[in-house]
Amino acid sequence: MNDRIAKLKSRLMEANDIALANALLYWDQTTYMPSGGAAARARQSAILSRIAHEKLSDPEIGRLLDELQPYADSLPYDSDVAALIRVTRRKYERVIKVPPAFVAELSSHTAESYQAWTGARPDNDFPRVQPFLEKTLDLSRRYAEFFPGYAHIADPLIDEADFGMTAKTISALFTELRGQLVPIVDSITSGQLADDSCLRLNYPEAGQWAFGIDIIRSLGYDFERGRQDKTHHPFTTKFSLGDVRITTRIHEDDLTSGLFSTMHEAGHAMYEQGISRDYESTPLGEGTSAGVHESQSRLWENVVGRSRRFWEHYYPHLRAAFPAQLGEVSLDAFYRAINRVKRSLIRTDSDEVTYNLHVMLRFDLELALLDGRLAVRDLPDAWRERYKEDLGVAPADDRDGVMQDVHWYSGFIGGSFQGYTLGNILSGQFFEAALRAHPEITAEIGRGQFATLLGWLRDNIYTHGSKFTSAELVQRVTGSPLTIAPYLRYLRGKYDDLYPIP
């Protein structure tokens, strides 16, 4: 039996190593590669995607899984071997349905589409990306069709990112959350907006970079097993559990964009850095779902990083780093500024309360594109209409509209947006569970100490990698299924202090 497990692991490692070498090519493409490298890089990336896919869909893996199944069935559900067989089988059954030629076509298209977006966005040139987006939509539909039997064509894409979820379950959850959020947003934005002009002064890049690095080092991001570089649209990537990298962007006229995206990506990376080394190079060695992943980035970015306690400790340091800009700004004023609730255009820069409205709108647009109710050429107008309806503002151009972020230009249409709001919901639920276990966490954050919180998250969430599904993990860790109540308690508690919510 051990021999078969070793054989399986060695095959999985080979497939995984090729996939992660490909991830390195993507990291390079989005950080340092000169634009002249784009065409060759798209080709190289497509070849590696195809080979990794072929390795993972090798019938020998299917045979080994079949041989190991009776043994796995005799083991406890949460044993590492039982989990390895279970999760590998789920992944294997998925990949064998997708032809390698499709994977190569998708990869090559994605690289070209990303390149087109980086050029078209500054020029506000939607017609330049429209054909790429049309092809992306076609590829997304074709991908879904490899998994017949779905109720909505988005379901296979959603299931892959957030296992067990469907367009229907997510839509129901979002409707419930929207019903609670809209009155909170209305109430807050009907009053006086907080003044955040102190955040929009000139903050030189070097100072912002150094401050961000100091913060994430103290949160617990391990620079011996990672590094940070600059990019257009921040992301986290991994080449092994010993090398989990983050990227950020810094705007000198905006203090918050770089700072909070640095904390956000560090949250994703600490999750991956915390996975048990025993799972390296297997399907267990990665975060379990998009929603759980996002719960960690949002927990560190918002629940911790935008809390008053956090800044009680760090604000004096920030003020010392930028005395000319913040010397006259009180902690209270700064805290209100970084938590200003405003109906705005850009999702990634939006506040915690309105953020979910951006996500829900994108999720609905994805469903409409996929099921044919909306054509790509009509997307910019549909975008403006939905923003007007849901947020009361509409972008003057496509640069800050439909081309505002890399999504849809660097991956499927469908399957990625629900994770952001699931992540917010779960960040509230997980943090409440952490506080139940360790009430001292709140005071520790006020002293710039994060070891208790990080330790709890590692022991309860990170170490398990993909051993448990999102639904299993939430039940184990919090004692209940996914629920919006803790997240709403968190939002109400915080914003009631900042702005009285009736």
Ligand code: ZN
């Ligand atoms: Zn994220």
